[in-house]
Amino acid sequence: MSATLATPSPGGSGRLTLRLLMLGAVLLLAVLPALNRLPADSALHVSDFIVSVSGKWITYAILALAIDLAWGYAGILSLGHGAFFALGGYAIGMHLMRLIGPRGVYGHPTLPDFMVFLGYKELPWYWLGFDHFPFAILMAMAVPGLLAAVVGYLAFRSRITGVYFSIITQAMTYALMLAFFRNDMGFGGNNGFTDFKELLGMPLNTPTARSALFYASLALLVLSYAICSRITQSKLGRVLVAIRDAESRVRFLGYDVTQHKLFVFVLSAVLAGLAGALYVPQVGIINPGEFSPGNSIEAVIWVAVGGRGTLVGALLGAFSVNALKTWLTTVAPDLWLFALGGLFVAVTLFLPRGLIGLVSKVTK
Amino acid sequence: MSDGISPPLGTPKEAAPVLYLDGVSVVFDGFRALNNLSLIVGAGELRAIIGPNGAGKTTMMDVITGKTRPTEGVVRFRDHDLTRLDEATIANLGIGRKFQKPTMFDALTVFENLELALKAPRGPLACLRWALSGEARRRIEAVLEEVGLTARAQDRAAILSHGQRQWLEIGMLLMQDPELLLVDEPVAGMTDQETEHTAALLVRIAGKRSVVVVEHDLEFVRALGSKVTVLCEGSMLSEGSIDHVQNDPRVIEVYLGR
Numbered sequence: 001m002s003a004t005l006a007t008p009s010p011g012g013s014g015r016l017t018l019r020l021l022m023l024g025a026v027l028l029l030a031v032l033p034a035l036n037r038l039p040a041d042s043a044l045h046v047s048d049f050i051v052s053v054s055g056k057w058i059t060y061a062i063l064a065l066a067i068d069l070a071w072g073y074a075g076i077l078s079l080g081h082g083a084f085f086a087l088g089g090y091a092i093g094m095h096l097m098r099l100i101g102p103r104g105v106y107g108h109p110t111l112p113d114f115m116v117f118l119g120y121k122e123l124p125w126y127w128l129g130f131d132h133f134p135f136a137i138l139m140a141m142a143v144p145g146l147l148a149a150v151v152g153y154l155a156f157r158s159r160i161t162g163v164y165f166s167i168i169t170q171a172m173t174y175a176l177m178l179a180f181f182r183n184d185m186g187f188g189g190n191n192g193f194t195d196f197k198e199l200l201g202m203p204l205n206t207p208t209a210r211s212a213l214f215y216a217s218l219a220l221l222v223l224s225y226a227i228c229s230r231i232t233q234s235k236l237g238r239v240l241v242a243i244r245d246a247e248s249r250v251r252f253l254g255y256d257v258t259q260h261k262l263f264v265f266v267l268s269a270v271l272a273g274l275a276g277a278l279y280v281p282q283v284g285i286i287n288p289g290e291f292s293p294g295n296s297i298e299a300v301i302w303v304a305v306g307g308r309g310t311l312v313g314a315l316l317g318a319f320s321v322n323a324l325k326t327w328l329t330t331v332a333p334d335l336w337l338f339a340l341g342g343l344f345v346a347v348t349l350f351l352p353r354g355l356i357g358l359v360s361k362v363t364k
Numbered sequence: 365m366s367d368g369i370s371p372p373l374g375t376p377k378e379a380a381p382v383l384y385l386d387g388v389s390v391v392f393d394g395f396r397a398l399n400n401l402s403l404i405v406g407a408g409e410l411r412a413i414i415g416p417n418g419a420g421k422t423t424m425m426d427v428i429t430g431k432t433r434p435t436e437g438v439v440r441f442r443d444h445d446l447t448r449l450d451e452a453t454i455a456n457l458g459i460g461r462k463f464q465k466p467t468m469f470d471a472l473t474v475f476e477n478l479e480l481a482l483k484a485p486r487g488p489l490a491c492l493r494w495a496l497s498g499e500a501r502r503r504i505e506a507v508l509e510e511v512g513l514t515a516r517a518q519d520r521a522a523i524l525s526h527g528q529r530q531w532l533e534i535g536m537l538l539m540q541d542p543e544l545l546l547v548d549e550p551v552a553g554m555t556d557q558e559t560e561h562t563a564a565l566l567v568r569i570a571g572k573r574s575v576v577v578v579e580h581d582l583e584f585v586r587a588l589g590s591k592v593t594v595l596c597e598g599s600m601l602s603e604g605s606i607d608h609v610q611n612d613p614r615v616i617e618v619y620l621g622r
């Protein structure tokens with residue numbers, strides 16, 4: 001894609017309108033769980049389905065923000081962000097599995113069912129500590145962050161950019177998928193983790209747990225947006241845009257480009273990991289399919305559709321593409337992949353700045 | 365900053381060059397873009413470099429700024445061996461460069477381009493915490509004034525004319541406050557008046573800083589009033605005052621006489 005991207009900061013009145021619109025959207029989302037508690041015959045009642053599906057989309061929106069920070073601003077096109085999301089999901093999944101305790105089918109006091117089934121005698125060392133919630137959350141950030149740090153350092157130091165970097169990240173998520181499919185990895189093989197019982201003392205699948213997870217996701221979305229916009233509006237954000245558009249020139253000004261790229265890439269992976277950690281308890285399952293290369297590509301398409309390099313576009317894209325997906329997969333499930341591909345081609349050809357670009361064109 | 369570094373071993377001042385190239389060769393697929401080139405630039409010196417297209421002038425700057433590794437030879441800036449350092453480290457040592465084809469950040473405004481170039485801590489966290497101080501703002505405004513872009517400060521660099529891009533890149537070079545300025549064809553696309561202004565500006569900077577200017581415009585080179593080095597086929601062909609090199613028969617044959 002060419003350099004038709006706008007300066008990341010829209011002008012004064014435009015920004016105010018944008019802020020108000022976003023505030024409205026957040027408030028609208030925030031009342032959903034409350035409306036869900038209304039009697040079912042009330043005109044304002046919102047179904048369980050709407051609440052849980054919006055909670056899921058919010059975690060997708062966080063993933064989209066993370067991708068936009070790296071791709072839209074720093075020009076780092078990761079096609080492996082689904083892996084960071086899935087790793088965060090597995091970290092919380094391990095916690096949820098430990099919390100099942102003796103309530104599993106085999107009734108073993110510490111070992112999850114799949115381990116008993118596979119003949120494990122004791123917990124592998126890397127499962128230790130996951131009985132503590134803070135440790136699991138820490139790992140949901142640290143593991144994706146470290147992986148991004150290693151992959152990013154090796155690639156950025158060797159000045160691997162553009163499509164070559166994208167291919168490396170695709171290979172990364174693919175390799176992880178194959179690894180997590182293996183039973184002897186100790187992560188439940190192709191079944192992954194499911195049948196979760198509770199989190200932080202709340203039985204899952206209850207309205208209380210649903211709204212708690214929903215609000216936690218919404219809070220993380222607001223926090224992530226605040227962090228990302230703090231970065232993009234700082235001089236660091238302008239350095240990232242400069243790296244995106246003319247990486248080599250930035251070096252001649254004395255900036256160590258590797259450090260800057262590593263900083264955003266790791267931060268972006270950590271946000272994706274946290275999003276995954278909120279996603280899994282809401283959908284009740286995590287398996288190696290989450291690492292499939294297609295997932296990462298789909299998430300990039302959300303950002304492209306919404307309009308990259310704007311943050312708001314990423315949110316818009318994540319919500320609108322997933323709304324389309326949810327609708328289409330109920331009316332015509334076979335069409336979804338064609339629709340997604342067609343959408344991407346159409347946006348690339350006709351809306352290079354995405355839905356946000358369309359909105360700003362229409363309002364002008 | 366470190367203008368006052370005393371020359372090693374008590375040698376006289378002119379014996380402590382800022383930039384020292386010796387026997388530098390750059391070979392691209394068997395083609396010698398630089399061929400056993402030697403060049404010494406002293407502290408505060410202004411030096412003009414001329415020579416036909418393809419003589420290796422830009423390649424020489426690439427070697428100094430870490431863009432291209434020499435196949436052989438010595439490249440030193442003060443006490444530093446530049447052949448082992450990367451571009452960012454070299455820039456932070458105090459070597460600034462203006463590219464032959466003006467290159468800046470089109471998505472950013474003129475002001476933001478200068479702000480990025482302004483000498484300040486370069487790390488990600490320092491950039492995140494950066495707040496434009498009154499002092500920094502004044503320095504940027506002074507440079508905007510100097511390069512005549514005050515009225516364009518809030519325009520995106522993408523919409524500048526070629527001449528204005530030249531000026532913006534010169535402005536970015538000034539913001540870095542380097543000890544050695546490498547200026548590749550600064551006046552291409554400028555009016556006569558702007559050319560004179562640029563010459564005066566470079567003369568003013570030299571003295572405090574060392575400046576190496578590559579230019580084809582001989583009127584401009586004359587206005588610099590500096591020592592001139594003529595490059596040809598990757599080697600030094602002649603060196604001396606502008607009058608000296610203009611009357612050198614070898615220079616006339618390969619460059620001026622065409």
Ligand SMILES: Nc1ncnc2c1ncn2[C@@H]1O[C@H](COP(=O)(O)OP(=O)(O)OP(=O)(O)O)[C@@H](O)[C@H]1O
Pocket residue numbers: 392397415416417418419420421422423424464
């Ligand atoms: N990266 C490269 N790979 C191959 N050849 C190169 C490379 N860079 C420069 N050259 C060749 O080296 C020679 C010197 O190029 P250079 O750009 O240094 O010349 P110059 O003196 O700056 O010329 P001009 O006045 O046209 O700017 C040219 O023949 C050029 O084609």
Ligand SMILES: [Mg+2]
Pocket residue numbers: 421422423464548
């Ligand atoms: Mg040149």
